[in-house]
Amino acid sequence: MTASRLQIDHVSCYNYSGVVHSSYNELRLTPLSTMWQQLLDLRVEVSPRAPIFTYIDYWGSQVHAFDIHAPHEALTVIARSLVESSGQRWEERELGWDAFARDDVKDPFAEFLEPTGCVPADERLSEIGSTLSSAASPSDAAAEAIKWVGESLTYRSGTTGVHTSAIEAWDGGSGVCQDFAHLSLALLRSMGIPARYCSGYVYPDGDNRLGERVAGESHAWVEYWVGDWIAMDPTAGRPVDAGHVLVARGRDYSDVVPLKGIFHGGPTSSMDVEVFLTRLS
Amino acid sequence: MGDLLDSYALAHPHGRPAWDEMFASPGTPRPRTRTLCETLQSLSAGELEARAAQRDRMFRDRGITFQLSGEERPFPLDLIPRLIHEDEWQKLERGVVQRVRALEALLADVYGAGRIFDDGVIPRSLVTSSEHFHRAAWGIEPANGVRVHVAGVDVVRGGDGHFYVLEDNLRCPSGVSYVIENRRMMARIFPELFASHRVAAVDSYPAKLLESLRASAPAGISDPTVVVMTPGVYNSAFFEHSFLARQMGVELVEGRDLACHSGRVYMRTSDGEREVHVIYRRVDDDFLDPLQFRSDSLVGCPGLLNVARAGNVTLANAVGNGVADDKLTYTYIPDVIRYYLAEEPLLRNVATYRLEVPDQLEQVLSRLDELVFKPVSGSGGYGIVIGPEASDEQLEVLRRDITTNPRAWIAQELVALSTAPTWVGDRIAARHLDLRPFAVNDGNDIWVLPGGLTRVALPEGGLVVNSSQGGGSKDTWVTVGAARRRIAASSKSTGQSGVARPNGATSDDRPAAGTPVVVPDPGPNWEDPDRLHQQERQQQQQQQQQRTPFGKDRTGC
Missing domain, CATH: 3.30.1490.270 (Dna Ligase; domain 1)
Structure with missing residues (x-):
């Protein structure tokens, strides 16, 4: 897809097993405005109703924060956004490996090189990384790394959870987009290539007509820096394009959690999330 | 006549001669400690033991104890004070003030524009790899620009007699309650020492702290509600939390007494909810707000950080200060001082x-x-x-x-920490010590409590002074002028030892003018021929401090 105007409806519903007396929540559901992506409209509604406080966090994501103090048994969050995208672009630059060893290159990207809870360092992975990096230039090795992840994981939902690490998913051999992204980050960072986690949405492949509301999902992919930031979707095994809507970036999933909160009361009995995308042009 | 100091030997830890706070060489006291030395010489071991027993009884009676390995013990205060003359103290004080100014600028930059990284003074990775760098605090602008409401700057004196900074404490530095209690105790059990020395007062600290907390209130709040937030009675510093709340006359609360809703924080009281504007919190960052940090924290208050972000409450000290007192960041502080203040550091690093x-x-x-x-x-x-x-x-x-x-x-x-004569149960011997001066920043002025907490390593030759490691403490006296001068209990409140005190308000409860008693803790109320001169200097200092980059206009108070 080369250019698009998409409407995204993101509906989340928590059903609690008892009465909740107070809950505190943060949403990271606002598509970013970038060089290639414009947020045209956004509406966030929560039920029970509550005043919403917004701020921009350290990573540049817009956060909606709210708390609810009326007794409630369910919480619904509806975020509707309208986004125009021309597709992420980047410049192909040929940097040698020596550049990635220089402090003045590494330091600005320090936090995209360090291991995290979901993206731990792993010796076996580092060996794969050094095999790839010894055979190719940084940009070719990075592309190979994305390819390797696609071959090492099978897409299967339900085998991993939100806290599964890249290595756990790799050992299990399967996962969802989040796991593909985490494993890509782990391999890229092991080679010394700065890499960050991206969350958002992707317009599903298929013969969809303009104006048709189609079911989608939250999605995750990666960006890595080889002279410029390159955005790749390891789950799909292809570059990011105008069908991708970028919401937030961070070191891993925990920096960009779409909905997080705590509440006083019984445990959540169920959580339903539905995403619908409508292509308007 | 005792001979308690006759066999006093100077220490040489690991072959390095240590500076002794009292003796220039064996048998020869430093000029400014001669009076103290003579007083000690006049005492017998039995008399010191009797006073030690009195001290323990009084500390126990008042519940001033310290928990060590699960056991409550009377706070280990050594009977012999440590003396620092004001001439020397003022240098130290200026060094502490300079350091706090630079650390404030560093924190504002790290949680803001990050200019210092772009200019290559410290690497970004230093900050991003610190476990105390809290990204959730990024973008929170404190009302009067202050993040370090209270700092404890640990210094030691090396073998060369110079003070060196060992570490900065910008999160929840503790120990100031012991400074005040130690002084009160000393005044009771050693009144004759105070009669022969003029000592700068320490009991104005709670008033100074309250003043700075009020000054940090959100904009537009003229009479802010200030509280002290504690993790609870099981915290080892609970005594201090309740002490400070009592001395400041504010509520002591736990996380469960607070509730955030719709962008404000309230305290639950018997009369219903009351809005809180400034929280002097003694709960660690990680436990403060379970929405942002550890979700299993039971001592925090969910939503607190976003109320601070909205500008409706001030958290003192600010969240994320640990990035500037990280031991690795410490190594860069001299460069940080040069970078933000264009000054040479007054205090050296080890x-x-x-x-x-x-x-x-x-x-x-x-x-x-x-x-x-x-x-x-x-x-x-x-x-x-x-x-x-x-x-x-x-x-x-x-x-x-x-x-x-x-x-x-x-x-x-290795720094051969300086030593001072310390009562070790049967005799007086040299023990190593450090010093934690406390600085309070109200946004216009950084005030340093004269003295601070001297901690003593009690085991012979020991170099670790922390009270969690069984260390003791000493009352620390900033002595003024020459010894043995008449104390005039004037009620006029001016500055003390060159310390800037903008409005002189204190909570001192000392005798009124002319009362013919020995005043154990004369504090700022003395007649001094140099007073006018001092005031002048003080004004200059205030003016200088008003030009500090973070000295925004005070709000409230």
Whole structure:
């Protein structure tokens, strides 16, 4: 897809097993405005109703924060956004490996090189990384790394959870987009290539007509820096394009959690999330 | 007539001569400690023991105890005060003020524009790899620009007689309650010492703290509600939390007494909810707001950080300050001072090695048995390895640790901490000590409590002074002028020892003018021929401090 105007409806519903007396929540559901992506409209509604406080966090994501103090048994969050995208672009630059060893290159990207809870360092992975990096230039090795992840994981939902690490998913051999992204980050960072986690949405492949509301999902992919930031979707095994809507970036999933909160009361009995995308042009 | 000091020997830890706070050489007291020395000489061991017993009884009666390995003990106050003359104190004080100014500027930059990284003074990775760098605090603008409402800057005196900074404490520095209680205790059990010395008062601290907390209230709040927030009675510093709340006349609350809704924080009282504007919190960052940090925290209050972000409550000290008192950041502080203030540091750092730098690591590995090693994330003296005292096995473990995780450690040259005469049960002997001066920043002025907490390593030759390691303490006297001068109990409140005191308001409860009693703690109320001169100097200092980059207009109060 080369250019698009998409409407995204993101509906989340928590059903609690008892009465909740107070809950505190943060949403990271606002598509970013970038060089290639414009947020045209956004509406966030929560039920029970509550005043919403917004701020921009350290990573540049817009956060909606709210708390609810009326007794409630369910919480619904509806975020509707309208986004125009021309597709992420980047410049192909040929940097040698020596550049990635220089402090003045590494330091600005320090936090995209360090291991995290979901993206731990792993010796076996580092060996794969050094095999790839010894055979190719940084940009070719990075592309190979994305390819390797696609071959090492099978897409299967339900085998991993939100806290599964890249290595756990790799050992299990399967996962969802989040796991593909985490494993890509782990391999890229092991080679010394700065890499960050991206969350958002992707317009599903298929013969969809303009104006048709189609079911989608939250999605995750990666960006890595080889002279410029390159955005790749390891789950799909292809570059990011105008069908991708970028919401937030961070070191891993925990920096960009779409909905997080705590509440006083019984445990959540169920959580339903539905995403619908409508292509308007 | 006793002879308690006759066999007093100076210490030479690991072959390095230590500076003694009282004696220039064996048998020869330093000029300004002669009076104290003479008083001690006039006492017998029996008299000191009797006073020690009185002290323990009074501390126990008043519940001033310290928990050590699960046991409540009377706070270990040594009977012999440590004297620092105001001439020397003023230098130290200026150094502490300078340091706090620079640390404030560093925090504002780290949680804001990050100019210092762009200018290459400190690497960004230093901050991003610190476990105390809280991204959730990024973008929170404190109402009067202050993040370090209270600082404790730990200093030691080296063998050369100079003070060196050992570490900065910008999160929840504790110990000030012991400074005040120690002074009260000393006035009771050693009144004759106060009759022969003029000592700068310490009991104005709570009033100073309250003033600075009120000054940090959100804009537009003219009469802010201030509270002290404690993790609860089981915290080892609970005594201090309740002490400060009582002395300031504000509520002491726990997380469960607070509730955030719709962007404001309220305290639950018997009359219903009351809005809170400033929280002097003694709860660690990680436990403060379970929405942002540890979700399993039971001592925090969910939503607090976003109320601070909205500008409706001030958290003192600010969240995320630990990035500036990180032991690795410490190594850059002299450069940080030069960068933000364009001044040379007035206080030196102890020579410290960064183990992430290959050359420095190599040098350190060849000198393991000479240096001191500290875990970067540790506090309270836990995990410190003193090379010359460590066994071969310990050094081998250390070698492995620092090679695999160099970011987790710093190495320092061993400082032969200065010593002072200390009562050790049957005699007076030299024991090593440090000093934690406390600085309070109200946005216009950084005030340093004259004296601070002197901690003593009680085991012979010991160099670790932390009270969590069984250390003791000493009352620390900033002495003014020459000894044995008449004390005039004037009620006029002016400055003291050149310390800037903008409005002189204190909570002192001392006798009124002319009362013919010995005033144990004369504090700022004395007649001094140099007073006018001092006031002048004080005004200059205030003016200078008003020009500090973070000295925004005070709100409230």
